Amino acid sequence: MHESVTYIETSIGASTCTYRRWRNFLNTSMEGFLWICGAIGLLLPLSIFGYICFEGVNHLSISFITEYPKGTPLGTSGGIMPAILGSFFLALIGFILSFPFALFGGIYLSEYGRETKFAHVVRFFVECLTAVPAIIYGLFGYAFLVVFLKFGVSLIAGSITLSLIMFPIMLISIQEALLSIKDEYREAAFALGVSKIYIIRRVLIPRAWPSIVAGIVLAVGHAIGSASPVLFTASIYFSKGNVSLDQPVMTLPTHLYYIVSEAISMDHGYGTAIVLILGLLIFNLCAMFLRKVGSLKQ
Amino acid sequence: MMIIYNNMTFVIRSLSIAYKGRVVLTDVNLNVPAKQITAVIGPSGCGKSTLLRALNRTLELVPGAEVKSGEVYFQGKNIYDKDTDVQIVRKRIGMVMQKPIAFPLSIKENVLFGVKFHKNFNGKSKGEIVETSLKTVGLFDEVKDRLNDKAYALSLGQLQRLCIARALANNPEALLMDEPCSALDPISTGKIEELILQLKDRLPIFIVTHNIAQAKRISDYCLFLSDGRVLQQCNTLEIFENPLDEKVRDFITGRIG
Ligand SMILES: Nc1ncnc2c1ncn2[C@@H]1O[C@H](COP(=O)(O)OP(=O)(O)OP(=O)(O)O)[C@@H](O)[C@H]1O
Ligand SMILES: [Mg+2]
Numbered sequence: 001m002h003e004s005v006t007y008i009e010t011s012i013g014a015s016t017c018t019y020r021r022w023r024n025f026l027n028t029s030m031e032g033f034l035w036i037c038g039a040i041g042l043l044l045p046l047s048i049f050g051y052i053c054f055e056g057v058n059h060l061s062i063s064f065i066t067e068y069p070k071g072t073p074l075g076t077s078g079g080i081m082p083a084i085l086g087s088f089f090l091a092l093i094g095f096i097l098s099f100p101f102a103l104f105g106g107i108y109l110s111e112y113g114r115e116t117k118f119a120h121v122v123r124f125f126v127e128c129l130t131a132v133p134a135i136i137y138g139l140f141g142y143a144f145l146v147v148f149l150k151f152g153v154s155l156i157a158g159s160i161t162l163s164l165i166m167f168p169i170m171l172i173s174i175q176e177a178l179l180s181i182k183d184e185y186r187e188a189a190f191a192l193g194v195s196k197i198y199i200i201r202r203v204l205i206p207r208a209w210p211s212i213v214a215g216i217v218l219a220v221g222h223a224i225g226s227a228s229p230v231l232f233t234a235s236i237y238f239s240k241g242n243v244s245l246d247q248p249v250m251t252l253p254t255h256l257y258y259i260v261s262e263a264i265s266m267d268h269g270y271g272t273a274i275v276l277i278l279g280l281l282i283f284n285l286c287a288m289f290l291r292k293v294g295s296l297k298q
Numbered sequence: 299m300m301i302i303y304n305n306m307t308f309v310i311r312s313l314s315i316a317y318k319g320r321v322v323l324t325d326v327n328l329n330v331p332a333k334q335i336t337a338v339i340g341p342s343g344c345g346k347s348t349l350l351r352a353l354n355r356t357l358e359l360v361p362g363a364e365v366k367s368g369e370v371y372f373q374g375k376n377i378y379d380k381d382t383d384v385q386i387v388r389k390r391i392g393m394v395m396q397k398p399i400a401f402p403l404s405i406k407e408n409v410l411f412g413v414k415f416h417k418n419f420n421g422k423s424k425g426e427i428v429e430t431s432l433k434t435v436g437l438f439d440e441v442k443d444r445l446n447d448k449a450y451a452l453s454l455g456q457l458q459r460l461c462i463a464r465a466l467a468n469n470p471e472a473l474l475m476d477e478p479c480s481a482l483d484p485i486s487t488g489k490i491e492e493l494i495l496q497l498k499d500r501l502p503i504f505i506v507t508h509n510i511a512q513a514k515r516i517s518d519y520c521l522f523l524s525d526g527r528v529l530q531q532c533n534t535l536e537i538f539e540n541p542l543d544e545k546v547r548d549f550i551t552g553r554i555g
Pocket of ligand 1: 343
C-alpha cells in the first residue's frame, strides 16, 4: 500500500529525470527490504509457536496439566504436573535468591561506585558471566553444590544454580536502567536537601522500574527455559509432584529433553513444549502488568 | 564584622571556585539584604550557574568542582563550615533549575517530596501544604482535579511552576533560580515573573537570566559576571543607566549576548 503511493508520487515528477526515478526505486526497495527483516522478527516466533501448537494442541487437556506421568514407558500417558511445579519453584526460589543481590548490586554500581575502578572490574566480570554457556553453570552446580557441599541433586541445588544464571542478567539491566536516568533528576532532588537513599527509593527506582521488570523477565524467562543448568543439579526423570528443598524435581525442559531423546512420545513432547511456552507467555503478561502497576503507584 | 552580617541574608566573601583545578569564578563579594531580588547576568559560560550552585552547596554534586577560597554566610553562618549539615543548607536555600524536572510521582507527591523527607509539616496537613504551595504558584485551579495523576502530563510552564511549588513547600528562607524561564513561552514567563515579584516579600531571590529585559523588570540588584569575574555590581537601575565597562554596556544594549 505504502509502496504504491510512493510510486505514483514519483512517477509524476520523475518522468523527466531517470536519476530521480532510480533514487526512488532504491528508497522503495530499501524500505521493503527493511520491512521484510522486521517482519521476520514477528514471523519467526509466530511460526515456531504455531507449528508446535498445531502438532501438540490435540494432546492438551486438563489431565495433562494435573496428573503425573504414567504408562510404560513412563510418559506415554498421564500428565506433566510435577514438571510444571518443579520449574515454577526452581525459578521462584532462584529469583528470590538472586534479585536482592542484583538490585542492591546494581544500585551500588550506578549510584555509589560509578566510574570507580571497582565498578569497572565488577562490570567486566559480570559481563563475562552472562556470556558463559548454561551448561557450564550446570557443571559448576553439580561439582560444587551437589557433590562438594553434599546438597545432592535437589531443588535447592538447582535453584541456586539458576540464581547464578539470573544474577548477572538482572544486575546489568538494573545498573543500565539506573545509569540511563539523567543526572538532572538527581540534582533536582538533592537540591531539596533529601538524602541519597530517599532519592533512590522515590525517584530512581520508580523511574527505572519498567526497565528493571524487563530485566527480570529476561533473566527468569531464560532460566525457566534452560535444561542444562538443572539437568545434573535438580532434575529427576519421574516424580509424583511433591516439592521439597532437598529433593529433586521434574522440570519442563528436562522432561521435554528425556521424552524426545528417548523417543518416548512426540505427542507428549509437543504438549510439554506448549505448556512451557504458554507458561512463559503468562509470565510475560504478568510482568507487563507489574510494569504498569509499578509505574502508576504513588 | 558581625554587624554587617546582621541585616544581610547572604554575605559572600572573596569566593573563588574551580573545576578540576581550572578557576572559573574569582573573588566574588556580595551582601544581600532580605527581600531583595538579585539578578546574575553575563555572557554564556561566565560562571553564573556555578555561583548559584555554590550558594546552596549543590556545586559539590558536580565531580571536580571545588570552592578554592572564600566564605558564604547565610543568616550569619558560613555554610561551608565543617559542622554544617548540607541537607539542612539545601532545605533552607531552595533552588529551581533551568529545566523543570518532574519526579515519577503524582503532582501531589512531587509537591510533598521535600516536606515528607524533612518531616517539615509545621502542624499543617499534607493537603493544606499541597494546596497553599500550588496556590502560591497559581497552579492549584489548573490541577486540583488531578492531584493524584502523574506530574509529567503537565505543560512545560506548568511543570516549572510545579517545581517552584515543590521548592516553596519545603519552606525555604531563600530561593535560587537558574534561568527559570529560558525553556518557557512568553505567557508562562510572565506568570513566573509575577510570581517572583510576589515572593519577594517573603524571601530573598537570586535569579540567573539571559534576558536583560527580565533582569530590568524584576530585579533590585544586578551582578554582572564576565569570565568568572564581577565587572559591575550595583542597583539594577544604575547598571542600565551607567554601565561602567564596555563589556557591560555592549551586553545590556544587546550588542553581545
Ligand atoms: N562540570 C564542569 N566541569 C568542568 N567545567 C565546567 C563544568 N561546568 C561548568 N564548567 C565551566 O565553568 C565555567 C562556568 O560555567 P557556568 O555553567 O557557571 O556558566 P554559565 O554562566 O551558567 O553559562 P550559561 O549561561 O551558558 O548557563 C564555564 O567555562 C564552563 O565551561
Ligand atoms: Mg548556566
